[in-house]
Amino acid sequence: MMAAPIYLDYCATTPCDPRVVQGMLPHFTSRFGNAASRDHSFGWMAKEAVEQAREQVAALVQAGPQQIVFTSGATEAINLALKGLAEACPHKGKHIITAKTEHRAVLDTCSWLEEKGFSITLLDVDADGCVRPEDVAQAIRKDTLCVALMYANNETGVIHPVREIGALAKKHNVYFVCDATQAAGKIPVSVVEDHIDLMAFSAHKLYGPMGAGALYVSNVRHILPQQHGGAHERSRRSGTLNTPGIVGFGLAADICRQEMAADAKRLRQLRNRLERELQDLVPGTAVNGNGPRLPHVSNMLFPGIDSEQLLLAVSARLALSRGSACSGLVQQPSHVLMAMGLTREETLRAVRISLGRFTTADEINTAVAVLSSAVRELQQINAQV
Amino acid sequence: MKELQQIIQAFEQACLKNQKTALATVVHVEGSSYRGPGARMLITETGMLTGAISGGCLEGDALRKALAVMMEGKPMLATYDTSDEDDAVIGVGLGCSGIIRVLIEPVVPEHASNPVALLQQVVQKREPSVLLTFFSLHNKWAEQQGTRLLLKADGTMLQAAPLPAAAMPDAAAAFENKATAFIEYPGQLSAFVEYITPPLALVVAGAGNDVLPLVQMAAVLGWDVTLVDGRPNYASTRRFPGCRLVVADPAAALQNLEVDDQTAVVLMTHNYNYDKALLKSLLQLPVHYIGMLGPKKKLARMQAELEEEGMAFSQEIAARVYSPVGLDIGADTAEEIALAVLAEIKAVFAGRKGGSLRHATGSIHERNTEIVAKE
Numbered sequence: 001m002m003a004a005p006i007y008l009d010y011c012a013t014t015p016c017d018p019r020v021v022q023g024m025l026p027h028f029t030s031r032f033g034n035a036a037s038r039d040h041s042f043g044w045m046a047k048e049a050v051e052q053a054r055e056q057v058a059a060l061v062q063a064g065p066q067q068i069v070f071t072s073g074a075t076e077a078i079n080l081a082l083k084g085l086a087e088a089c090p091h092k093g094k095h096i097i098t099a100k101t102e103h104r105a106v107l108d109t110c111s112w113l114e115e116k117g118f119s120i121t122l123l124d125v126d127a128d129g130c131v132r133p134e135d136v137a138q139a140i141r142k143d144t145l146c147v148a149l150m151y152a153n154n155e156t157g158v159i160h161p162v163r164e165i166g167a168l169a170k171k172h173n174v175y176f177v178c179d180a181t182q183a184a185g186k187i188p189v190s191v192v193e194d195h196i197d198l199m200a201f202s203a204h205k206l207y208g209p210m211g212a213g214a215l216y217v218s219n220v221r222h223i224l225p226q227q228h229g230g231a232h233e234r235s236r237r238s239g240t241l242n243t244p245g246i247v248g249f250g251l252a253a254d255i256c257r258q259e260m261a262a263d264a265k266r267l268r269q270l271r272n273r274l275e276r277e278l279q280d281l282v283p284g285t286a287v288n289g290n291g292p293r294l295p296h297v298s299n300m301l302f303p304g305i306d307s308e309q310l311l312l313a314v315s316a317r318l319a320l321s322r323g324s325a326c327s328g329l330v331q332q333p334s335h336v337l338m339a340m341g342l343t344r345e346e347t348l349r350a351v352r353i354s355l356g357r358f359t360t361a362d363e364i365n366t367a368v369a370v371l372s373s374a375v376r377e378l379q380q381i382n383a384q385v
Numbered sequence: 386m387k388e389l390q391q392i393i394q395a396f397e398q399a400c401l402k403n404q405k406t407a408l409a410t411v412v413h414v415e416g417s418s419y420r421g422p423g424a425r426m427l428i429t430e431t432g433m434l435t436g437a438i439s440g441g442c443l444e445g446d447a448l449r450k451a452l453a454v455m456m457e458g459k460p461m462l463a464t465y466d467t468s469d470e471d472d473a474v475i476g477v478g479l480g481c482s483g484i485i486r487v488l489i490e491p492v493v494p495e496h497a498s499n500p501v502a503l504l505q506q507v508v509q510k511r512e513p514s515v516l517l518t519f520f521s522l523h524n525k526w527a528e529q530q531g532t533r534l535l536l537k538a539d540g541t542m543l544q545a546a547p548l549p550a551a552a553m554p555d556a557a558a559a560f561e562n563k564a565t566a567f568i569e570y571p572g573q574l575s576a577f578v579e580y581i582t583p584p585l586a587l588v589v590a591g592a593g594n595d596v597l598p599l600v601q602m603a604a605v606l607g608w609d610v611t612l613v614d615g616r617p618n619y620a621s622t623r624r625f626p627g628c629r630l631v632v633a634d635p636a637a638a639l640q641n642l643e644v645d646d647q648t649a650v651v652l653m654t655h656n657y658n659y660d661k662a663l664l665k666s667l668l669q670l671p672v673h674y675i676g677m678l679g680p681k682k683k684l685a686r687m688q689a690e691l692e693e694e695g696m697a698f699s700q701e702i703a704a705r706v707y708s709p710v711g712l713d714i715g716a717d718t719a720e721e722i723a724l725a726v727l728a729e730i731k732a733v734f735a736g737r738k739g740g741s742l743r744h745a746t747g748s749i750h751e752r753n754t755e756i757v758a759k760e
Contacts, residue, residue, distance in 0.1 A: 309432065312431070312432030312448065
C-alpha cells in the first residue's frame with residue numbers, strides 16, 4: 001500500500017483524536033452498559049459517562065447540560081429542531097426565514113415543511129457569502145416562526161453575523177435556529193451571547209466519532225419529539241443512547257474547548273500562507289468568500305481547469321473536495337457559490353481546502369507544490385483540446 | 386482490439402511519466418449491457434481514461450474505485466446492477482437492465498506478466514488468443530483476482546501466478562471450441578476464459594480516390610489494412626498514411642500478402658484484368674470474403690473466362706465472392722460505398738445477415754454468460 005494522501009478535507013469529516021478513541025474504547029467492551037438500565041452498575045456507569053459527556057459538550061457552547069439533546073448527528077438535530085419547533089408552536093405562524101447558502105439539511109427540511117403548508121423565505125447573500133442582518137430584519141413578518149441560519153458556511157467558511165441575527169430574532173420574538181456544525185469546536189460559540197434558541201452540531205466535525213451529534217435546546221417547550229419509543233433524552237429523542245459515541249463527543253468537545261484557540265491561530269497562518277502561495281504560483285487564482293471566515297477553510301477558484309478533473313488528478317497525493325455536490329450523472333454546481341454570484345462555469349472550477357488539527361506546515365508545502373503544478377499541467381492539456 | 390492497442394499505448398505513456406495505473410475489465414454480464422465481457426479500460430493515477438467499460442454510465446464510479454485500487458495495491462471486483470433505477474451511482478435513465486461485473490486490478494510495470502504485458506501478447510501476432518481473468522463472486526477484495534494467463538495458438542504462454550489445476554485444460558478447450566466461457570472453480574474463484582480472434586484484416590486492391598474513405602473508415606474500426614496496386618504514384622504513403630502498401634503486379638502482389646481466415650479482400654482497381662488476375666489467385670486461397678466492385682455482368686464475364694481457362698467455379702467457391710460488393714443500403718458516393726462494404730464484411734465475419742435489428746428476434750448480442758461450476 002502506498003502512503004496515504006495528505007488529508008485536507010476537514011470540513012467533510014475529521015479524524016478522531018487518538019485521545020478521544022482511548023476514552024471511547026472501554027465503552028465498547030468492559031463498560032458496555034445501556035445508559036437506560038436503571039437496576040445495575042453497568043447502566044449506572046453508562047449513565048454517568050453520558051452525563052459527563054453532556055457537561056463537556058454543553059461547556060463547549062456555553063450551554064447548560066440539561067439543554068443538550070444527543071442525536072445521531074447534525075442532520076438529525078436540524079430535522080428535530082425545525083420539525084419539532086414547527087409542531088410545538090402551531091399558534092406562532094408558519095413562516096421560516098433561511099438563506100440560499102444553507103446546508104442541504106436545512107434547505108431540504110424547509111422544503112419538506114413548505115409542502116406541509118409553511119412559507120419559506122430564502123435570503124440572498126452578498127458577494128462575500130454573507131447574510132446581511134438588515135435583510136433578516138426586513139424579512140421578519142408577523143407570522144414568522146423562526147430564522148434558520150448557519151453559524152459558518154461549510155463550503156466557504158464564511159461566518160455569519162450570528163450575534164446580530166440572534167439579537168434581531170430576540171427583538172422580534174422569533175426563534176433562532178442555528179446550524180453550527182462547522183463552527184462548534186473551531187471558534188468560540190456561545191448560545192447565550194448569540195441568542196440562539198436551537199443549535200445543531202456534530203462530533204465528527206470536531207475530532208470525535210461519526211454517529212453522534214447534539215441539539216442545543218434553550219427551552220424544552222420549544223420542540224416536540226420527532227422520534228418516539230422509550231422517552232430517552234427527557235422525551236425529546238427516543239432510542240438507546242450511543243454511549244461510546246457520546247463519550248467520544250464529550251472528550252472531543254473538551255479538547256476543542258481547551259485547544260481551539262491555539263489550533264485556530266496556527267491553522268489561520270497555514271491557510272493564509274496556502275492561499276497566498278497558490279495565488280502567487282497560479283495567476284488568476286481567486287478566493288471565494290470574504291470577511292470573517294473560519295480559520296481553517298479556503299475555497300479557491302483556479303483558472304482554466306475543471307475541479308473534478310483536478311481533484312482526481314491529485315487524488316494520489318491530496319484529499320480535497322469540490323464545493324459542489326455531484327448527483328448521478330449530472331454535476332450540480334455549488335448552490336452556495338451560485339448564490340454568491342458566481343457563474344455555473346466558475347463554480348465548476350472551485351476547490352475547497354480545509355485544514356485541521358493534524359495538518360502540518362510540511363503538508364501545506366506539499367499541497368502548494370502538488371496543486372500548483374497539477375493546475376498548470378491541466379491548463380496546458382485543456383488549452384490543447 | 387483497437388481498444389487493447391490504445392490501452393497498451395496509454396500504459397506505456399503512463400510508465401514514462403512514472404504514473405500508477407489500473408486496468409478495469411468487464412468479466413461478466415447478466416442481462417443486457419452496452420459493452421460485454423472483454424471490454425477494458427485503463428485508468429491512470431491522474432484520472433485519465435483509455436478504453437471503455439460501458440456507454441459512459443459506469444466510468445465515473447469505476448474511475449474512483451480504480452484510484453482506490455491503486456492506493457490499496459489490491460484488485461477489486463465492482464458489481465453494477467443497472468436494473469436498479471434508484472441507484473445513486475448510475476442514476477436513472479440507463480434503460481438497460483443487467484448486472485455488470487468489472488474487475489479492477491493494479492498494473493505493476495515491474496512484473497513481467499502484468500495484465501498489460503498479457504494484452505501486449507494478444508495484439509502482437511495475428512493468432513487467436515485465450516486470456517484468463519480471475520474474479521471472485523464471494524470476496525470482492527480477493528487477492529487472487531486478476532488477468533493471469535495468456536495462451537496463443539502458436540504456443541506462446543504467459544502466466545502471472547499459480548492457477549487452479551483445471552485452468553490450463555479449460556484454456557485449451559476454449560481454443561478448441563473457439564468460444565469464450567465462464568467457469569467457477571472450487572475455492573471461490575471464477576475465471577473469464579476469453580477467446581480472442583485477431584482483428585479483421587482488410588486487403589484492398591486499388592489505390593484510387595474512392596479507396597480513401599474505405600481505408601479511413603477501416604482504420605476507425607481498428608482493422609489491419611493493406612493496400613495493393615501496381616501504380617506507385619497512387620499507392621503512396623502520402624496518400625495513405627499508416628497503411629501497409631504493396632506496389633506490385635497481381636502475381637507478385639499476392640506473394641507479398643499474408644491472408645488468414647480473418648482476412649477480407651476487396652477488389653476495386655477499376656482495372657478488369659488486374660481484378661481478374663487477383664480473383665483467380667484468391668479463389669485458391671482460404672479467404673472467406675472476396676468483394677469486387679462492379680455490376681453482376683462483370684462477375685459473370687469473369688467467371689465465364691475463368692472457367693474457359695480451366696477453373697472450376699463450384700458453389701462453395703462462388704459463395705465466397707461478394708459482387709456487386711456491399712450491403713444494399715442505397716450507397717452512391719465513395720463514402721457511402723465504403724460504409725456498405727465495411728458493413729457487409731462485418732456482417733459476414735459475424736455470421737449475420739445485415740438487416741435492421743428491429744426485425745431481429747432474440748437479444749442483440751449473442752453472449753453465453755452462464756457460469757459453469759467445476760468440481
